[in-house]
């Protein structure tokens with residue numbers, strides 16, 4: 001028996017390897033969920049779906065730009081025709097463009113709000129409509145420690161992630177009447193392509209992980225986040241909604 005047997009899950013931003021979406025999709029599939037994986041990078045999404053299938057799971061992949069309203073309609077149609085409904089939605093896709101406020105352009109600001117916050121609104125709205133038909137579901141939104149505390153060069157990224165944090169709580173309150181739960185996950189420093197790009201490093205061993213910064217003294221693995229998302233996706237968390245899960249090795253403690 002898998003912890004997600006009989007459930008259908010969408011994970012956005014599942015192409016990146018190493019990435020939180022891909023690892024989450026594989027983890028949820030390993031526990032019995034049927035997966036829909038999407039990304040703006042369709043080849044990467046297809047690769048993720050093939051990995052799930054090779055391991056014996058069910059998966060479909062499609063291209064999706066999470067900022068597109070029409071794209072969300074198409075995504076829900078694809079999931080409905082493949083699996084007949086949706087139980088779990090992981091709004092994971094995101095970008096990190098870390099720029100000092102004094103040199104940040106309005107275009108950079110708008111892009112980060114669009115990809116990191118507006119997309120999550122669109123995803124939650126679409127998921128609620130689909131989950132109402134199943135009389136329940138679980139939405140998991142990827143925020144960040146940058147949505148909880150101030151960090152250098154994180155004006156737009158932090159504003160978007162802080163928005164995801166409080167939006168998730170509002171949605172939890174509003175969607176509870178449909179038995180739909182909504183929680184946010186707040187990773188600290190996890191080695192992925194985003195982390196490599198944001199830091200300009202090729203190797204996690206070069207990350208700044210002193211205990212003064214990260215009490216456990218090491219970066220996290222994508223699986224550390226995927227395991228938390230698995231819990232939130234499963235019925236084990238059926239009394240948990242509107243909560244924020246900080247997975248940061250003590251960084252913000």
Ligand SMILES: NC(=O)c1ccc[n+]([C@@H]2O[C@H](COP(=O)([O-])OP(=O)(O)OC[C@H]3O[C@@H](n4cnc5c(N)ncnc54)[C@H](O)[C@@H]3O)[C@@H](O)[C@H]2O)c1
Pocket residue numbers: 012013014015016017018019020021038039040041044064065066067091092093094095096115142143144145186187188189190191192193194195
């Ligand atoms: N890695 C970390 O340390 C960390 C920390 C805190 C929060 N997060 C958050 O976790 C999530 C996943 O991060 P990651 O580290 O795996 O990032 P990543 O860059 O490795 O993967 C992100 C994926 O999102 C996709 N994507 C970007 N824009 C998109 C769009 N418009 N439409 C569809 N797909 C799009 C990318 O193609 C990529 O595959 C993000 O929301 C990120 O902000 C990550």
